[in-house]
Amino acid sequence: MLEAARCIVYRELLLALRRRSDVATALLFFVIVASLFPLGIGAEPNLLRSIAPGVIWVAALLSSMLSLGRLFAADHADGTLEQMLLGATPLGVVALAKTFAHWLVAGLPLVAIAPLIALQYDLPAALYGVLALSLALGTPVLSMIGAIGAALTLGLRGGGVLLALLVLPLYVPVLIVGAGAVEMAAAGLGAGAQLLLLGAALVLACAFAPWAIAAALRISME
């Protein structure tokens, strides 16, 4: 079972490596969205500093959502997904492995590049660690919730917009706690509580999301 999961993760990473521009596009989207806010709001440093956590989190959330459409679509189109459904490996494990690979490709680069955006927003250097850690804990949860939506909207017309409508309200708690962690740290109160909550959300999502993704995939493929 673990071997199968490892194979799926390896395969997904290999596919992502062959289509490098897809990964780069999502990352560029993140950078561009984050750069638009100062242009719209104004470059007053205090204002930028106070909106930075929220803007970076919203941009990360949108960017990870945009790449969700590809999570199952290609495998659905060429019949691989059907074989995965028929295979001996439990579908929950397949779903978890695919989602983990999606996070490695779409979430982890955001964690790495977020301090760069924080630099643009003049966020104190002491907060980079908290920002990266909150994103590292939060983006896998986003990937898992998003994977439920991606599985439900598989092969539907207008899938992309529909996916946003389904998934964005469910992202709200992660956004609040994640941006809250950075804000608490900025206020000098310590981000421990928020980071623990994000960790709890991650554990909860790991436990239950694979079931929901598997159920949704079965419904979409029958």
Add this chain to the structure above:
Amino acid sequence: MTASSIRWFWYASPQTFFPLAGTIARWCGLAAALLAAAGLYVGLFIAPTDAQQGEAYRIIFIHVPAAWMSMFLYVVMACWAALGLAFNTRLSGMMASAIAPTGALFTFIALWTGSLWGKPTWGTWWVWDARLTSELILLFLYFGFMALQAAIDDPRRADRAGAVLAIVGVVNVPIIYYSVKWWNTLHQGASVSLTRAPSMAATMLTGMLLMALAFWLYSIAVTMVRVRCIIKEREA
């Protein structure tokens, strides 16, 4: 033993449920109209004017029952959805999709009347209060459910996909509520609170409960009418 189990699922078949739904809709609709008339009479003519808020408080006779129903209906919808997934009954999915528009309607009414009440009382149409914000997100969840069902042509797949979404949503609703509440305290400190003084005139409470009961019966009646339409569409 077999006889009792047959009776248990007797009305799970759309064909046998169809006439029953018509009867329920008729009586519940009638009772809802009577109770709403009584509740509005108590609320608008008998209940005393509030000492602090003046006449503006009378919106609670619509607002509070609508807010209750909006949350309750989401749970009911998720229950029907879960039943449908567990027992694979056709009727459960139809009930879930019949409840959704009424739930969204009550959520919208609660938000709308809330902002109408907020303007004279707080001086603003909207505040990012925990309850308002989570009610708004609940409205988005209803819209998501309806949009997903509308996007799927095969009604069986629509029912089951909607069921998964409703169950995921119902797990999330308390999490959303508490996270928004927490966010709210983090951002605004002691902001305007909706919690009023617990002392409430007995007539006010009577009016509110009458309206709540009326809204409840209205929801049942409308859901039954809608489920009859769905049965006709799908089974005919």
